[in-house]
Each structure stands twice: as C-alpha cells, then as structure tokens.
Amino acid sequence: MKFALFTGCVAKGATRELMVSTKKAAEGLGIEFIEMKSAACCGAGVISEQSPLLADALNARTVAIAEAQGLDLVTICSTCQGNLKKSECNIDSDPEYKEQINHILSEGGHQYLGGKSRIKHFANILATDEGMALLKEKIKRPLKGLKVAAFYGCYVLRPSGLSDFDDPDDPHGMEDIFAALGAEPIYYPSRVKCCGFPIIMMNKTASQDMSGNALLDAIESGADCVVTGCPLCHLSLDSYQPEIEKLKKKGHSIPILHLSQLVALALGYTPKELDMDHHIVSTLKIEEILARG
Amino acid sequence: MATFKIKRYNPEKQAEPYYEEFQYDIPAGSTVLDCMNEIKWNLDGSLTFRMSCRSAICGSCAVKVNGHATLACQKQAETMLKDDTIVLEPLGNMKPLKDLAVDFTPFWDKVNKVTPYLQPRSAPPAKERRQSPAEFKLIDDTSTCIMCGSCYSDCNVLEVDDNFLGPAALAKAQRFVGDSRDSKTLERVKQLSEYGGIWDCTHCGECVERCPKPAEPFYRIKEIMAVALEQGVHDNVGARHAISFVNSVKHSGSLNENKLPVESMGFFNIKGLLELVPVGLRMLLKRKVPPILHKSIENVQDVRRIFRKLNQ
Ligand code: SF4
Ligand code: SF4
Ligand code: SF4
Ligand code: SF4
Ligand code: FES
Numbered sequence: 001m002k003f004a005l006f007t008g009c010v011a012k013g014a015t016r017e018l019m020v021s022t023k024k025a026a027e028g029l030g031i032e033f034i035e036m037k038s039a040a041c042c043g044a045g046v047i048s049e050q051s052p053l054l055a056d057a058l059n060a061r062t063v064a065i066a067e068a069q070g071l072d073l074v075t076i077c078s079t080c081q082g083n084l085k086k087s088e089c090n091i092d093s094d095p096e097y098k099e100q101i102n103h104i105l106s107e108g109g110h111q112y113l114g115g116k117s118r119i120k121h122f123a124n125i126l127a128t129d130e131g132m133a134l135l136k137e138k139i140k141r142p143l144k145g146l147k148v149a150a151f152y153g154c155y156v157l158r159p160s161g162l163s164d165f166d167d168p169d170d171p172h173g174m175e176d177i178f179a180a181l182g183a184e185p186i187y188y189p190s191r192v193k194c195c196g197f198p199i200i201m202m203n204k205t206a207s208q209d210m211s212g213n214a215l216l217d218a219i220e221s222g223a224d225c226v227v228t229g230c231p232l233c234h235l236s237l238d239s240y241q242p243e244i245e246k247l248k249k250k251g252h253s254i255p256i257l258h259l260s261q262l263v264a265l266a267l268g269y270t271p272k273e274l275d276m277d278h279h280i281v282s283t284l285k286i287e288e289i290l291a292r293g
Numbered sequence: 294m295a296t297f298k299i300k301r302y303n304p305e306k307q308a309e310p311y312y313e314e315f316q317y318d319i320p321a322g323s324t325v326l327d328c329m330n331e332i333k334w335n336l337d338g339s340l341t342f343r344m345s346c347r348s349a350i351c352g353s354c355a356v357k358v359n360g361h362a363t364l365a366c367q368k369q370a371e372t373m374l375k376d377d378t379i380v381l382e383p384l385g386n387m388k389p390l391k392d393l394a395v396d397f398t399p400f401w402d403k404v405n406k407v408t409p410y411l412q413p414r415s416a417p418p419a420k421e422r423r424q425s426p427a428e429f430k431l432i433d434d435t436s437t438c439i440m441c442g443s444c445y446s447d448c449n450v451l452e453v454d455d456n457f458l459g460p461a462a463l464a465k466a467q468r469f470v471g472d473s474r475d476s477k478t479l480e481r482v483k484q485l486s487e488y489g490g491i492w493d494c495t496h497c498g499e500c501v502e503r504c505p506k507p508a509e510p511f512y513r514i515k516e517i518m519a520v521a522l523e524q525g526v527h528d529n530v531g532a533r534h535a536i537s538f539v540n541s542v543k544h545s546g547s548l549n550e551n552k553l554p555v556e557s558m559g560f561f562n563i564k565g566l567l568e569l570v571p572v573g574l575r576m577l578l579k580r581k582v583p584p585i586l587h588k589s590i591e592n593v594q595d596v597r598r599i600f601r602k603l604n605q
Binding site for chain 2: 012014038044045046050053054057157161169193204239277279
C-alpha cells in the first residue's frame with residue numbers, strides 16, 4: 001500500500017510524537033507514505049471562518065498534489081480529514097465553483113480534477129479487510145490485557161455526509177483495530193463526543209468540562225488509556241489534562257495515546273521509540289500492563 | 294415484534310423518570326411517530342409527546358431516538374431498529390415536563406435575544422422589498438429552519454454551558470445578518486461576537502448531523518464569523534484566533550503554534566496570557582514545544598500567491 005501522507009501542522013509541532021510514531025507504524029506495516037512537503041495547512045475550519053474560498057483553494061491545491069502523484073491521500077488528524085473533505089464536497093458539487101478554483105490554482109501549475117484521490121484517515125485504511133489482515137500478519141506483541149477506549153474526534157464522524165468512514169453514532173472502526181491488536185476495546189458513550197479543543201481559548205471552562213466529562217466516562221468504564229485519531233484531541237486530553245477540574249476533583253488521570261502509537265506498540269516498537277515519554281500524562285501504566293501480558 | 298423502550302416521567306406521580314417497554318408490531322411504512330401514536334391510542338393513553346403536521350413541517354415532534362435528536366415523523370421506524378428495539382427519550386439540554394415533552398422556554402428566549410426580525414434600512418416602500426436571487430441564496434438555507442430544537446438538544450457546548458446562544462438561535466441570527474435588506478448588520482455581529490455567541494461554538498458538528506432541514510447551523514455560524522471579521526469586529530479571542538491563524542498560513546503555509554495562543558489572547562490581555570503559562574511550561578518540560586524557528590512548507594511562494602490573488 002502506498003499513500004500520499006498529509007501530515008498536518010500539529011504533527012510537526014506540538015505533537016511530534018504523532019509524526020514519529022506514524023513513521024514507525026508505517027514501517028512496521030510495510031505501508032509506504034510519501035510525505036506531502038508542499039501541502040498547506042487544511043485550515044482546521046478556521047481559515048473558512050474568514051474565507052471559505054481561500055480554504056477551499058488551499059485544500060484543492062493539496063488534493064491536486066496527491067492526484068498528480070496518482071495516490072490516495074492519508075491524514076493522521078480527524079480535523080484535517082474533515083476539512084479536506086468539506087472542501088472537496090464544496091467543489092465537487094458545483095462545476096462553476098470548480099472552474100473558479102482551478103483558475104486560481106492554474107498559475108501555480110496545479111489542477112484539481114476531483115474524484116481521483118480519495119481522502120482517508122489513517123484509521124480508515126486500517127479498518128478495512130485489507131488493513132485488518134495486514135495488522136494480524138504484522139503484529140509482534142499483542143496488547144493483551146490492555147483496556148483501550150477510543151476517542152474518535154468529531155470531524156472523522158460528523159457531518160456524516162462528508163465521511164463514509166463509519167456509523168457516526170455507533171462507530172466501530174477504531175475498536176475493531178484495537179481488537180485486531182489484541183487489546184480489549186472499551187465502549188463508552190463519550191467516545192463520539194467533542195473534546196472542546198476549538199474553544200479552549202474562547203471558553204476554557206466549557207472546553208475543559210467537555211474533555212473532563214469524556215475522560216471521566218472513559219475512566220469509569222474501566223479504560224486503561226484513551227486512544228485518539230486527532231492530535232488536537234490529544235492536546236486537549238493530554239497536554240491540558242492536569243488542569244481539568246472534573247478530573248482533579250476526583251484525583252483521576254488517564255494516559256492518552258495516538259492511534260499510531262498503539263499500532264506501533266503492537267508492532268513491537270518500544271514506548272521510547274514512539275516518544276511516549278514526551279506526553280504530559282505518564283504512560284508508564286500502559287507499559288506495566290503490557291509487561292504483565 | 295418490536296420493543297419501544299420509552300422514558301416516562303410524570304412529576305405529579307413520581308419524582309424520578311423511568312423506562313417502560315411497549316411491544317408493538319411495526320406495520321410496513323410506519324414512521325416512528327405513527328408508532329408513538331398507535332402506542333398512545335391503543336396501549337397507554339397517558340403517554341405524552343408533541344406532534345402536529347406528521348410531515349416534517351411543524352417541528353413539534355423532535356425526540357431522542359436511540360440517543361440522538363430526530364424528527365419522529367421523518368424517520369421510518371424499521372430503519373431505526375437496533376436489536377429489535379427503539380429507545381425514545383425527551384430532547385436533551387432542556388428540562389423534561391412530562392414523558393417526551395420538554396420545556397422550550399430557554400430555546401425561545403435565546404431566539405428572541407438575536408432580534409429575530411428584519412430591521413430595514415428605510416420605511417416600507419409601496420410595493421415589496423426586492424432581493425436578487427443571489428441575495429436570497431445567502432439566507433435560503435437558514436430560512437428552512439422549523440424550530441424543532443434537535444440541534445439545541447444535541448449541541449455539545451450547551452451540555453456544559455447554558456449561556457451559549459446555541460445553534461438554532463445563531464442560525465436564526467444568520468437569517469438577518471445575511472439579509473441584504475437589514476440595516477443593523479454591524480450591531481448584530483458585534484452582539485453575536487460576545488461571550489456565549491458565535492466564537493463559543495466548538496465545531497462538534499452535532500447540529501449539522503441532527504438538523505432535518507438544510508439550515509445546518511454550524512455552517513451558518515461560520516457565515517456570521519466571516520461577516521464579523523469582514524466588518525472589523527476583531528476585539529475578541531475568537532476573531533484574533535482566526536486572524537492569527539490565517540496570517541500564519543499565509544506566511545509559512547502552516548500553523549505557527551507558538552504564536553497562535555499568544556496572538557489569540559491578545560498582547561494586553563494579561564489574565565488570558567497568564568492562563569497559557571501552566572500548559573506552556575508543562576509542554577516545555579516534556580520538550581513538547583513546536584520548533585522556535587517555524588519552518589515554511591516547500592513551495593510556500595505558491596501558497597502566498599493564492600492569498601494575494603484572493604486579496605487576503
Ligand atoms: S487541522 Fe490542524 S493539524 Fe490539521 S492541517 Fe490543519 S492546523 Fe494543521
Ligand atoms: S474532538 Fe475536538 S479536537 Fe478532536 S476533532 Fe473534535 S473538535 Fe477537533
Ligand atoms: S457545531 Fe457548534 S453550534 Fe453546532 S452543535 Fe456543535 S457546538 Fe453546538
Ligand atoms: S436549525 Fe435545524 S435542527 Fe435546529 S431547530 Fe432549525 S430545523 Fe431544527
Ligand atoms: S409532526 Fe410536525 S415535524 Fe413531525
């Protein structure tokens with residue numbers, strides 16, 4: 001399998017462990033990722049707050065780059081996936097708009113064709129029959145005894161009109177992956193909720209009540225760790241976790257992993273190789289559970 | 294035989310709500326609302342819910358079906374079965390009154406807060422005020438709202454913050470912010486930029502997912518944001534965040550995570566800046582900080598060209 005990899009900005013900045021572990025996971029699975037080094041930020045739904053046309057033009061340019069390579073495009077961020085898809089949908093549903101976009105792109109030597117490169121989240125490619133077979137074949141250290149709670153990240157599920165990934169209200173793709181890795185998936189209601197990250201600076205209390213409720217739900221459902229497919233979720237669930245009042249009150253904490261880290265652990269990479277020591281919330285508990293087997 | 298598991302509540306008889314199960318054989322082609330009516334007429338006349346048009350027009354029959362807000366008359370019951378069961382509960386984020394009926398007072402109060410009527414530029418002309426098709430297109434989607442409360446019920450922010458105006462009121466606000474005949478655009482977007490307004494939306498997408506019409510509030514909220522930014526209403530964290538974000542991508546093609554929080558809070562917002570210190574320090578200690586020298590993407594000139602071409 002070979003894909004164009006849209007890394008997104010956060011995987012190269014505050015959550016570099018996501019980039020490190022994605023490379024390891026790909027290496028271990030024998031998936032070839034060609035990094036899209038000239039792709040611009042997806043806009044995170046923020047550029048479109050100022051100008052939808054600008055956001056769509058930048059994202060069309062990104063898809064055009066993948067199309068020119070003849071590759072499907074893979075993201076490692078729910079938010080990137082959702083926003084690239086939104087632009088794709090805006091453009092594909094309106095031929096005149098598509099022409100306008102291509103006029104903007106043409107001077108840079110790009111052309112957006114549409115429908116040539118599919119936009120997928122890393123979880124999408126693993127949660128297929130082919131992906132599952134690959135996981136089962138390559139797995140070196142089954143994650144026995146580890147109870148894992150998925151946190152999907154809104155954009156990969158909603159609006160479901162943009163995402164053909166899974167049932168938006170009752171998804172199972174991430175849990176299927178956990179099971180294939182030998183871990184025990186924990187189903188809990190908040191797994192499809194929002195972590196509140198987009199308003200962490202505008203309304204911190206509301207934002208952290210959201211992340212706090214979700215994490216409490218995971219903890220009370222018996223999870224040992226939470227795994228997310230969105231680095232922005234990781235920031236709000238891990239980096240901000242020590243100040244989440246709802247958890248502080250109960251004296252709880254829970255490690256948060258990127259999906260790629262969980263996959264790479266099962267492929268035999270060590271926590272150190274996956275930069276798990278860079279997390280704010282200690283991941284030692286996971287190592288202890290895995291050592292017990 | 295299907296099971297309808299319905300949340301019952303009658304404060305005059307019992308303080309706590311409870312679930313009651315009804316067995317009912319769903320006739321082909323029945324909507325969820327048809328089944329609710331049959332249960333009420335034949336099995337328990339005390340079952341309480343709102344309904345009127347039975348054709349997705351009046352907006353009164355929204356309830357939670359299997360945990361998510363849904364217009365009961367718009368969904369075929371058979372398609373909603375999970376393990377031969379349909380769970381019916383009252384809408385969320387509002388106080389239940391009896392069984393499936395909730396108190397819409399806060400919903401309407403918030404709609405009223407956005408001045409939900411035209412404030413025209415001039416006295417009424419002799420004939421109608423005309424709009425071009427292009428002008429109408431800007432408010433076409435939001436005009437389809439039937440005030441069913443589905444979006445309000447499932448909004449993730451309202452679950453934790455009553456102060457948020459919420460999706461339906463904000464969609465209604467866009468109906469007038471985007472109206473070519475309205476004279477109060479600036480006043481409106483100023484008010485909508487305050488705490489509890491557009492910038493408190495967390496992009497969860499629930500309102501788009503639940504809306505039975507093309508009104509899809511999240512997208513309307515973003516349309517208001519664009520007008521607010523364009524009208525120069527920049528003195529708030531949300532607007533500064535958007536502007537800083539766009540400038541960063543314009544400069545380097547990617548997001549500069551070191552600058553964004555500081556520029557969003559604003560250089561003179563001491564309290565806001567201090568709030569950033571603990572998380573910043575934590576991340577610094579774990580070497581979890583973006584590179585100090587923010588690197589541009591390859592061929593960033595082409596990205597800058599697109600910005601220039603679009604006058605951004
Ligand atoms: S969503 Fe975030 S990580 Fe993804 S490209 Fe946009 S800013 Fe970067
Ligand atoms: S859960 Fe939060 S950070 Fe993750 S995709 Fe949703 S809004 Fe973004
Ligand atoms: S997208 Fe915004 S308004 Fe819509 S439900 Fe989510 S938080 Fe509420
Ligand atoms: S915006 Fe949609 S979901 Fe919300 S009240 Fe109107 S019709 Fe109902
Ligand atoms: S009964 Fe009128 S919308 Fe359902």
